[in-house]
Amino acid sequence: MKRRTFIRNTALFTGASSMSGISNIYGNTQSKTNMPPKIKPMRLNKGDTVGLIAPAGYISDNALQDAIENIESLGFKPYYTNEIKSKYGYLAGKDEVRANDLNHMFENDKVDGIFCVRGGYGVARMLREINYDAIKANPKVLVGYSDITALHYAIYSQTGLITFHGPVATSTFNEFSVDNLIKTIMSPQPKTVFTPADDSDRGSDFDTYTIREGKASGELIGGNLSLAVTFLGTPYDVDYKGKILYLEEIDEKPYRVDRMLTHLYQAGKLEEVAGIALGVFRKCNAKIGSAKGEQTLSLKEVLYNKLYDLGVPVIYGLSFGHVENKYTIPFGINAELDVQKQTITLTEPAVL
DSSP states (O other), X not given: OOHHHHHHHHHHXXXXXXXXHHHHHHOOOSOOOOOOOOBOOOOOOTTOEEEEEOSSXXXXXXXXXXXXXXXXXXXXXXXXXGGGGOOBTTBSSOHHHHHHHHXXXXXXXXXXXXXXXXXXXXXXXXXXXXXXXHHHHSOOEEEEOGXXXXXXXXXXXXXXXXXXXXXXXXXXXXXXXXXXXXXXXXXXXXXXXXXXXXXXXGOGGXXXXXXXXXXXXXXXXXXXXXXXXXXXXXXXXOOXXXXXXXXXXXXXXHHHHHHHHHHHHHTTOTTTOSEEEEEEEETOOOSXXXXXXXXXXXXXXXXXXXXXXXXXXEEEOOSOSSSSSOXXXXXXXXXXXXXXXXXXXXXXXXXX
């Protein structure tokens, strides 16, 4: 081989190897397609034992008592270990403590379902400590929202188990939230329809409006926007292709919402979805930008700008997120989104 040809070929090979290395470091940002088979948990019934865990922020004694009373009001028997009272800075114990408590609840035959007591921060830190084989072998209902989105992504991506974006045990268990919880995890029908609560008196954050009309069908995935973005390029990412993506957020200025949606778009995720159902983005409509006195786009302007041109149905203001009136939305169940009717319809039961 001539020296010049050898040098050119070597350079090409080195460049290809470098790009491969970069890909291995940062991961593939396209949708994960080798998902495990879907697993539905058994429905919960009155009299069942429900395990309480704190996989994120720590919980006070008073809040724990509230959680116990809420679970009892549903007709369940609350169960928890001493680990739920652990504290480590802003966390409910060190990573292995919180993960072990979660593992214990899945491995314990006397526990029928699991409720997280609160969100906060910290679930993503413990994902490598979770026993996914035990979860797969002992599928159970698991409910929570906000930072618990990390568990929904991780458990579904690693095991295929359907989990539930719904109230934590310290949420407001009002009639709307309880009714939606019961019809999702206790008394499922062949079709279950979610319609918005009447929160018109609670301010513009709660307005329901169309970003793009239409209908869509596909599996439901999503949760808190900040958490969804953090899983790009990780083993806990999920397939977005043909899915109905549901998102909610709290206390993020419009430019931050813009940045996160841009991240999902540039990762190729938003171009793949069949439709987008937005919950309430509470306290996200700042009057100023990133510094005092700066002009800003409104939240509505950001959402239209980032989502309308996707060409799929998009609606804002459905009843989920950091709000009192909540749906209990299964992660991974087939559903239909109807923007005109402002509904999400589960087209199959989420539990057995």
